[in-house]
Amino acid sequence: MRKTIPDIMARKGAGSAPLVCLTAYTAPVAELLDLYCDVLLVGDSVAMVLYGEPSTLQADMDMMIRHGRSVQRASKNALVVVDMPFGSYQDSKESACRNATRILSETGASSVKLEGGAEMAETIHYLVERGVPVMGHIGLQPQSVNSLGGYKAQGRDEISAQKIIEDAKAVAKAGAYAIVLEGVAEKIAGDVVNAVTCPVIGIGASAACDGQILVVDDMLGLTSGKKAKFVKEYASLSVSIEQAVKSYAADVRSRVFPSSAHVYGLQDSKAPIMPTNAPGTLDITAVSAPKSSTEEPLAPAPMIKDDVTPTMQGTAKTARPAMPSLQARPASPAQENKPINVFEGVLRATKRPTDY
CATH class of the missing domain: 3.20.20.60 (Phosphoenolpyruvate-binding domains)
Structure with missing residues (x-):
């Protein structure tokens, strides 16, 4: 107190x-x-x-x-x-x-x-x-x-x-x-x-x-x-401090410092880029790519025939195509059975050294 x-x-x-x-x-x-x-x-x-x-x-x-x-x-x-x-x-x-x-x-x-x-x-x-x-x-x-x-x-x-x-x-x-x-x-x-x-x-x-x-x-x-x-x-701390700085300077100039005990190693290359199923995050590995190139592609989108487009003279019925559908591309052998990581590209672009 x-x-x-x-x-x-x-x-x-x-x-x-x-x-x-x-x-x-x-x-x-x-x-x-x-x-x-x-x-x-x-x-x-x-x-x-x-x-x-x-x-x-x-x-x-x-x-x-x-x-x-x-x-x-x-x-x-x-x-x-x-x-x-x-x-x-x-x-x-x-x-x-x-x-x-x-x-x-x-x-x-x-x-x-x-x-x-x-x-x-x-x-x-x-x-x-x-x-x-x-x-x-x-x-x-x-x-x-x-x-x-x-x-x-x-x-x-x-x-x-x-x-x-x-x-x-x-x-x-x-x-x-x-x-x-x-x-x-x-x-x-x-x-x-x-x-x-x-x-x-x-x-x-x-x-x-x-x-x-x-x-x-x-x-x-x-x-x-x-x-x-x-x-x-x-105490004579000025003497102790001077000696400590002298030793530090010698270690730096001789490349004794930093040693392996004072530097950081690389992360395990097999470790995932980001954890999955972490609390409060979406399990993005649940969606997988097609297993092979023989898998049946998605059906094309139908034409919308009765779309009404206003004109200066009135209205006329015209036909226009709907948005094209996404079709599965053949998967390369390296990609086969690999989970899709939608953030992988972003992480690769913004990757930085590990924080201290």
């Missing part, structure tokens, strides 16, 4: 098992993660991970909805949360509500997530009051990468640390049921966890958080380039 918002909220505190969260963007991956995760986040990081964009700012509503729907359909257990992309909620609380409700209605997801601290509290409250569950996101906010001057850890000085704590309190008070805390000093993460009553999900924060989240491609070792300090690779 799928996790609910109350289920997630109940996981607050040291006495509860930490929430397991990962990003997911596609149906096959979501299906694999679903059994082990409490939350699947369709993050705006999809723009970078799947589309090769330089930042999350290139994600848009259509992109988030498309991937959100895919993850929602493929999962049965985890709560699905969809990021609100940059520009979809900053303009006004009213436009934020329109976009948030569109995301939920078109994806079937349970919640949206948006970035921002105290400055977004009013918008969060507006959404929650109108039935839109909101997960907050404070600390390092990727959508603010330009104003932050890059992806830099936050809360490492007293002023920054105090702001993060105040942001957490404001977002929680506005009604967020959970908060993602990204890229902050470990001590500050502990202070944030203690400052709010909703679960705090860390990414590059602290083991003291109520849950953890990572970008799935980072965790699986699928991303190239420099990794963030907080990323732990649990």
Whole structure:
């Protein structure tokens, strides 16, 4: 059974098992993660991970909805949360509500997530009051990468640390049921966890958080380039994929692939072109050709002598022949005693390879 918002909220505190969260963007991956995760986040990081964009700012509503729907359909257990992309909620609380409700209605997801601290509290409250569950996101906010001057850890000085704590309190008070805390000093993460009553999900924060989240491609070792300090690779799938492709290329070039196990053979030439007496079909083999050339032909059609044909001067009786009758042709030895298949010519003309 799928996790609910109350289920997630109940996981607050040291006495509860930490929430397991990962990003997911596609149906096959979501299906694999679903059994082990409490939350699947369709993050705006999809723009970078799947589309090769330089930042999350290139994600848009259509992109988030498309991937959100895919993850929602493929999962049965985890709560699905969809990021609100940059520009979809900053303009006004009213436009934020329109976009948030569109995301939920078109994806079937349970919640949206948006970035921002105290400055977004009013918008969060507006959404929650109108039935839109909101997960907050404070600390390092990727959508603010330009104003932050890059992806830099936050809360490492007293002023920054105090702001993060105040942001957490404001977002929680506005009604967020959970908060993602990204890229902050470990001590500050502990202070944030203690400052709010909703679960705090860390990414590059602290083991003291109520849950953890990572970008799935980072965790699986699928991303190239420099990794963030907080990323732990649990697999090296990029190496496995490269080796698999290398082997495939070698097999193709040496004609080892495809082998006989991977190709289709011909159908049995003695098999009928089409089944007879199949349910709902006419038994066309019931009609047979004449057995020999000595069989008596059909009698010719009689003349119709009293056909009346109208003319300009009146009517006159004329005689005209009826339609000529079909007479049996002598059967060749190969055709003798062979059932007539009226569809054989059509099938021969339209014959195509067997479907996959």
